[in-house]
Amino acid sequence: MRFIEPHGHMVSRTTDDYLAMAMAGCQAVCEPAFWAGFDRSSVDGFYDYFRQLTDYEPKRAAKFGLTHYCWLCLNPKEAEDVKLAEEVIGIIPKFLDRPSVLGIGEIGLNKNSRNELAVFEKHVDLAARHGQLILIHTPHLEDKLKGTRLIIDALKADGRVAPGRVIIDHVEEHTIQLVLEAGFWAGMTLYPESKCTAARAADMVEMYGSDRLWMNSACDWGVSVPLAVPRAALEMRLRGHSAKAVDALIYGNPARFLSQSKNFAEKL
Amino acid sequence: MKREQVVDLYFMEARAKLIDLAAFLDRVDRVPGTDDFRMAAFRHALQELPGGKPDRAKRVLLSLSDPTTEPLPAATTKAAAGAWPGAALPPIAN
Numbered sequence: 365m366r367f368i369e370p371h372g373h374m375v376s377r378t379t380d381d382y383l384a385m386a387m388a389g390c391q392a393v394c395e396p397a398f399w400a401g402f403d404r405s406s407v408d409g410f411y412d413y414f415r416q417l418t419d420y421e422p423k424r425a426a427k428f429g430l431t432h433y434c435w436l437c438l439n440p441k442e443a444e445d446v447k448l449a450e451e452v453i454g455i456i457p458k459f460l461d462r463p464s465v466l467g468i469g470e471i472g473l474n475k476n477s478r479n480e481l482a483v484f485e486k487h488v489d490l491a492a493r494h495g496q497l498i499l500i501h502t503p504h505l506e507d508k509l510k511g512t513r514l515i516i517d518a519l520k521a522d523g524r525v526a527p528g529r530v531i532i533d534h535v536e537e538h539t540i541q542l543v544l545e546a547g548f549w550a551g552m553t554l555y556p557e558s559k560c561t562a563a564r565a566a567d568m569v570e571m572y573g574s575d576r577l578w579m580n581s582a583c584d585w586g587v588s589v590p591l592a593v594p595r596a597a598l599e600m601r602l603r604g605h606s607a608k609a610v611d612a613l614i615y616g617n618p619a620r621f622l623s624q625s626k627n628f629a630e631k632l
Numbered sequence: 633m634k635r636e637q638v639v640d641l642y643f644m645e646a647r648a649k650l651i652d653l654a655a656f657l658d659r660v661d662r663v664p665g666t667d668d669f670r671m672a673a674f675r676h677a678l679q680e681l682p683g684g685k686p687d688r689a690k691r692v693l694l695s696l697s698d699p700t701t702e703p704l705p706a707a708t709t710k711a712a713a714g715a716w717p718g719a720a721l722p723p724i725a726n
């Protein structure tokens with residue numbers, strides 16, 4: 365089995381996790397910028413985080429034979445402070461020509477506030493101006509439906525980024541159709557307690573097709589499982605999905621979407 | 633897959649979750665107090681399960697969701713509660 369982990373916050377995982385992922389068939393891991401569990405106090409904190417993502421973490425992953433890519437942004441949980449967000453967006457272009465950067469993400473909404481939406485739109489503008497792919501985080505639990513609608517409306521209103529260059533992540537049964545029907549890619553996040561189980565992910569593949577769909581573990585410092593993607597692949601095999609179909613979903617689809625970034629395509 | 637195969641694969645897991653759910657409701661009802669907005673939403677969401685209509689998972693998720701469309705003036709917390717506090721649902725017994 366081979367797979368790409370398209371969404372893993374590896375800076376908060378151990379080397380044991382890298383080893384387990386490599387042994388399970390992981391070919392590459394892609395790390396979106398995210399919240400550290402606390403609010404950073406200045407733009408300098410982000411500068412160092414982006415250095416960690418673009419410089420140090422690829423070397424750590426390489427020790428286990430894994431290619432490491434990243435996405436850059438200020439995450440929605442810190443987006444209430446618009447001035448800080450503007451400063452962070454201002455330094456991102458310095459990192460965009462680093463060889464492992466895939467695009468802008470994970471941007472999006474958390475509580476669906478006006479400032480979060482304004483900061484989301486500034487990130488979309490940044491991606492549009494620099495021709496970058498976009499990875500989007502949709503809000504948690506009761507906020508997901510509203511946030512997904514606001515995100516899709518904002519992307520349509522901007523209009524500069526083709527839907528095929530945007531993946532909207534953490535979809536569930538009540539949001540997947542909105543995302544796919546608008547032409548975007550959709551990500552399913554496999555979490556033990558929230559978001560989506562392996563069985564529900566397989567349900568959604570069967571109900572909505574797998575053309576513009578990927579699965580990820582979104583493993584971070586919270587309750588999450590770095591081997592969730594191969595576990596879901598096993599679930600699909602038990603349900604009679606062919607090895608070829610599973611490979612297309614867990615390797616082919618992330619490769620197809622991410623190859624739109626020249627940095628990914630070159631190393632594939 | 634045929635229905636029997638789906639049931640073979642998932643029945644025991646779903647049975648365990650069903651009993652857990654029943655025990656959770658018993659646990660909540662055993663202690664003094666009244667339902668907060670989360671439990672009110674939970675009991676309403678359970679109403680989506682009976683009957684033969686499809687898309688139960690989607691309907692449960694929709695019933696727990698904030699249905700409004702205007703952005704909040706400001707985010708006063710980073711956390712989500714699992715149910716929408718603004719729903720003001722009538723009490724319901726299970």
Ligand SMILES: [Zn+2]
Pocket residue numbers: 371373396398470501582
């Ligand atoms: Zn994430």
